[in-house]
Amino acid sequence: MPETRKLSYGEAANAALRRALEERPEVLLYGEDVGVPGGVFGVSKGLRKQFGDRVFDTPISESAILGSAVGAAMFGRRPVVEIMWTDFFLVALDQVVNQAANVRYVSEGRLTAPLTIRTQQGTAPGSCAQHSQSLEAFFLHTPGIRVCMPVTAQDAYDLLLSAIGCDDPVVVIENRTLYHGAKQEVSLGGPVAPIGGLRTRRTGTTATVVTWGALSLQTVAAAETLAQEGHDVEVLETPWLDPFPWDEVLASVARTGRLVVAHEANRTGGFGAEVLARVAEAGIALAAPPRRVAVPDLRLPAAPGLAAAVVPGADQIAAAVRQLVAAG
Amino acid sequence: MPETRKLSYGEAANAALRRALEERPEVLLYGEDVGVPGGVFGVSKGLRKQFGDRVFDTPISESAILGSAVGAAMFGRRPVVEIMWTDFFLVALDQVVNQAANVRYVSEGRLTAPLTIRTQQGTAPGSCAQHSQSLEAFFLHTPGIRVCMPVTAQDAYDLLLSAIGCDDPVVVIENRTLYHGAKQEVSLGGPVAPIGGLRTRRTGTTATVVTWGALSLQTVAAAETLAQEGHDVEVLETPWLDPFPWDEVLASVARTGRLVVAHEANRTGGFGAEVLARVAEAGIALAAPPRRVAVPDLRLPAAPGLAAAVVPGADQIAAAVRQLVAAG
Amino acid sequence: MTESETGTGAMLRDLRDVWRIRLLEEKVRDLRLGGDIVGSVHLCIGQEAGPVGACSVLEPADALFATYRGHGWALARGVPAAAILAELLGRATGVNGGRGGSAHFTAPEYGFHGENSIVGAGAPLALGAALAGRFDGTGRVALCVFGDGAMNQGAVHESMNFAAAFDLPVVFVCENNEYSELTPIRDMVRNDVLADRARAYGMLGERIDGNDPAVVRDRVGDAVQSAREGGGPVLLELMTARLVGHYIGDAEQYRQPGELERLAENEPVTRLQAALRAAAVPESDIAAAHDDAAHEIEAAAREAAAAPLADAEAVRRHVHA
């Protein structure tokens, strides 16, 4: 029976975890500080108390966390584990890329690895270079792994449940700047959607802006500014990056004839390149060359003043659209 | 005094290591089986004998290997370390992405990490999914890391020396199917070039094919076939992927108006996407939509018959060009 | 226990089981040298006592994680020789239809949860199998096999601590064949008694004779039982030796003079045959242990060779659900 509650993004994720633990006895939830403390961002608060041994803390051993989740998933559990920062995947990426991703394929589907890995990423004021990266491109270049990036509180709830329900390994990339934001109306308890899909944040005819992660919010803000200038921008947010809604994105770009992709990852080799590449391959005629709005190719500096100079926001996105319009 | 000798690719890499060890007392060479055994592919043969303690074997500890090289480089050494297969980076990628890449930037250049990491990658008959990946895209999405992929024996010599001479961390991605190929004339002892550059394998006006790694050889073969059909293809091989020769590549594509990128990495999120994206951003008018020739998005199966069905070769490259020509 | 479990009957069975692995591996070598199998192949010739002894104490619900040197473990666990050979030959009837190959196949229906070609990477997976068993009522024990060299890999360390901290039923079996590829383990550690490391994690560790199936059966049996009863993980260091190269084609230049001769005296077939002869077991029984195995492997090889090649049409399936 669906009900609606006002929840922050973090609370919505907590509600999703609670529901999954309630409805599916095979769900386990663990990671560093995930159990008794309830998570460093409070996302798993109260769950240890409610579900006992199925929710627990672990040593600071990312290979053991990820690998044990792969192994448990091979044996019928649905582990939901946390890598506290996406940057920390790098000490244990083997367990995702060489292990989880291969389970189904090599066994011809006789073994599967339905695990969910929650992490969070992105820039935040004062975070150092080792705590600021956006690494979705690594996972998106790993066939077999599903990837999503919840942005709204509703996403934080829905996508996490879809991920847990998915029979593939899924990386759910949250964002720490969103956890404790304003409470939003969240519909709880409805049917769990299959993975995939996109969200049209705004329809328009001037240009298509494709975006994901926290930058979506900046993109919407940019679109509002642009609308006041008479530019109606179509904002396609892709909370699911694998599977990616190629048909919808290509159709929109074909309609508007202009494309901007905005992400917080470094520009070169970011997934924005894939979007531009697919549009080019599709032979879609553009009124002006497409553009990417992204962090330039550098390490992220900790000082807020320095980071602000390189992390794009609404202004950069709006400027990119204006340049497209001016170009043709 | 330059001299020319007939060497295999592996022998040429060996000659480069020997020269670096001879000329630069600060060079250290180590990794698993690199010292006394001379490397599992024989690339460091004889060097332990000649250079003693500067060449040594290590435990199977990739984090320790990579991290110690970063640390030694910070202290004036020029370590050349080996990660036997690129797939094995994944147990220790932190030391490249979170450590090596940040040394110079965070210290504003007061500390540097001039290390060279030799590895090899790619498909080879019978290799399993955990020993077949092409992961250059991971490094190319990591600002601060330089990347090259030697193809000829001369490359194996030259690029390795350029990498060792470079003051940035460099990943040199060799290819095991090339180590023991036919001997080629290799010019030894000449000046060491700075990193970067490209090789025009063939000039032509019909289309530009950009390629790297072992697939370069297939591309040249495809171009020869195509030439007999009257299609003169420009083959741009990019042994250096970071820095990438953008100006030359964009100029060639602007000239030919057709683009194919061929690589052995998986299609989605591979560096081919970046090439297509940059061409699109440059607003270069194309006669037909660009194409990528790549491994489809799957895990690589071990059986040669299965792998052959998905690993592209000269036929696929030639077909892609023909389709471009047919399309416009 | 009956004589067949402890006496010459058991020894004869062990000899046959050792021969099964030995002859499978020799067959693989021949096929590799003949070009029918391609790519890197890691044989366990000389190391057969480990899989023979250890698998004999596992239950069907238990989990077994091996390495690229895993043909013998798979066979001992019950995977048919024909399915293994077919896998290496890239046949449709291979355990994974050719997708895994020599170094990365898996056969969960036989309780064989896969080889692994990343050194040490099976240990975290084994934690998960044990963890799942805590909730699914199977009482599953996970047996995780790796080499001496793998002891220096971070993932193995993390796994031992994790298993110990949470009393997970994992038996870590370190096959110490004294080499990691081409490098002697003694040069890569200060203390080469690797079982000593168990104490760091507060768990039991024991170095045992890994070339005697009875010793392995006994010690692994105790470890499995203790793990199953909630005693947590155990580390067993099986001292053994591979009589062949790390991979087919290895020039074995790292061997000391006389080393292979010394190893030959201590290898399982030689030892079991000597023990059987000392116990006055008839030569015909000893020969039958070999012949039964040879018959099985030859038939399996014929079956595998006759199977169709893996179907390239299906190569893109099973990337996702």
Place this chain on the structure above:
Amino acid sequence: MTESETGTGAMLRDLRDVWRIRLLEEKVRDLRLGGDIVGSVHLCIGQEAGPVGACSVLEPADALFATYRGHGWALARGVPAAAILAELLGRATGVNGGRGGSAHFTAPEYGFHGENSIVGAGAPLALGAALAGRFDGTGRVALCVFGDGAMNQGAVHESMNFAAAFDLPVVFVCENNEYSELTPIRDMVRNDVLADRARAYGMLGERIDGNDPAVVRDRVGDAVQSAREGGGPVLLELMTARLVGHYIGDAEQYRQPGELERLAENEPVTRLQAALRAAAVPESDIAAAHDDAAHEIEAAAREAAAAPLADAEAVRRHVHA
């Protein structure tokens, strides 16, 4: 030794040096709570004896690798307080011009080779510093600091074995403050005497009182000397406690009743002051130790606050050579 090295003179110096760190950290906390410093900050309040004792035995050519909880180590190693505060405030005069921030700055010119925000990741780097010293004639020792929780990270394991196997002069300093973030270490290991792990690698390990600068100086001094003389690595487990949260804002719900009171009795300032009073050192001297430190930190804070913000124009420089 003179009295100033061992007696009350040394104690007074230690007290001042402990105060320097304590007051720096309190200043950082104020600036963070006031919003001048932004982002995650990890204070070492209560853990000052480690850096004070250990840095006093290091030579200029030695290398020091710390963690995100590294302000105290940097200060003890000689990095000026003003440069540290300026870094945290994002000023151009910060040690790294604001690029490193609280958790990832480096000051090689002072022999401080960086904080590290990846748990355990400094250990491999320390190997390299020690390795370099083997060839550059400096006789460098690398001191590598990490927490109790880091002992469960693969990279630390690999590093200890690597250092031991090759007799590298690395002193591993594990600051055991009994918590890893919000989780007690005793729940994450079976054997919570972490120094015991050293034996696994064949090296010496010792658990010591980490809240007494003199004990730390003595034991780290011996370890450094032994490492420098070719004895290889040593692991020292410094028992200590942080009197504050893991990060600023930590609600510290994991504390037991009475825990903070108990810890307060054992913290370095309390202990040093009590010892000085027991030795009848004049109160004015004891006060001066504090006041000297306070004077330095206040001046540093003023200097840092007056410095210009880091120059965003230069933000793209130094990605490459």
